[in-house]
Amino acid sequence: MNATRKVAVITGASGGIGAALVKAYRALGYAVTATGRTAPSTSDPGVLAVAADVAEPGTGARLVEATLERFGRVDTLVNCAGVFVSKPFTEYTDADYEVVMGSNVRSFFEVSRSVISAMLARDDGGHVVNISTSLVDNADVEVPSALASLTKGGLNGVTKSLAIEYATRGIRVNTVALGVIRTPMHPTDPDGFQAARHPVRRMGEVDDVVRAVLYLEQAPFVTGEISHVDGGQSAGH
Template identity: 65%
Template sequence: MNIDRQQKVAVITGASRGIGAGLVEAYRKLGYAVVATARSIPESDDPAVLAIAGDIADAATADRIIAAAVEQFGRVDTLVNNAGVFIAKPFADYTDEDYAVVTGVNLTGFFHITRAAVDAMLSHDRGHIVNITTSLVDNADSRVPSVLASLTKGGLQSATKSLAIEYARRGIRVNAVSPGNINTPMHDPSTHDALAAMHPVGRMGEISDIVDAVVFLETAPFITGEILHVDGGMSAGH
């Protein structure tokens, strides 16, 4: 394949289904080449989509993903940290394994791949990072005990602002999208009515709602350090 070194390149984690798969499609429509990664992901028929299977919590996986992006396409312009694990339990019921799994993907995975991506972006003083968090960080709900989500995704929201300020003069923007309950394969249809009722607008969000928000941030060059809530009003109140 002939490589266009001027074509922008997006790396998307958790890309095998749901929001991640929607983001792959959206970035291709924007004209980006895409490196799509997940624990298990099939090869793509699109020569501009490089699929890499691996555990994002493993530092070697993160380094392999960014190295492959640079080798295959010559650059990294955008990283969307979409991969995430959510385990809703009463706090005292969380196990050490729960803690390791959630922090491994949501924090350790973010750390390793973002560090490698920033290093690649600095080579041309330009880039964009989008972190996918959760509205529960700002809107704790007794119906959904979720301390590990708040601990990890809340950390990502704080890191979003810190990174945005640190790299603002190096051409790297950093933003976050904070979703409410989104209609993805991770939610059993039997739970949809209850999940919809948690939003003031009375319905669940769709994958396209989150994808559109990420694309908006991608095409808004004066926005950095923003936490964009796409949550049907959850973060505003009840």
């Protein structure tokens, strides 16, 4: 393969936003390692599909090793894996906590640590993009979401920390904070409840998220940014 071709690692790539991002990065000419609990289906030689639980210790190192063996480098990581569990705070169980922390925080730590190490070894910079939620800074009384705020709020914070830590090494770190996006989790909105939660009065589409991530990918002077793709939720109601 062309050694100068850039390479992206995308977690949560089995469907929804992650799967769309795999296609988008391929359209940019990137090779992609796409990982999910179920390996994404592909016949594209430019896509390495890996079935993995990115919350499991050691998974990040294995993903990077497989990516380097296949493509020779890692330029971008999109941490798209995650879960959302909405309950009143006192009704969350220990099992809920473990699942949400694992999917939203441990997976970030596991994969990002190994990817950034690979970027530093090449000393050619790179880009990490995280997926968060506007509920972190715009709590909604109708959507109890303490575990989302606890975990995704952590991602917002570490985005700024890592952006500063690695700014002089050419590694950028950004986050896209979402409103409600039409995905398999919210495929329809027959009563208009989800649309009404956004000032623009519609749900977001997967393409809205893809455009935001690709903007950040192609914006070399942007790092430490929490970019809201939420139909105005973060601005107010």
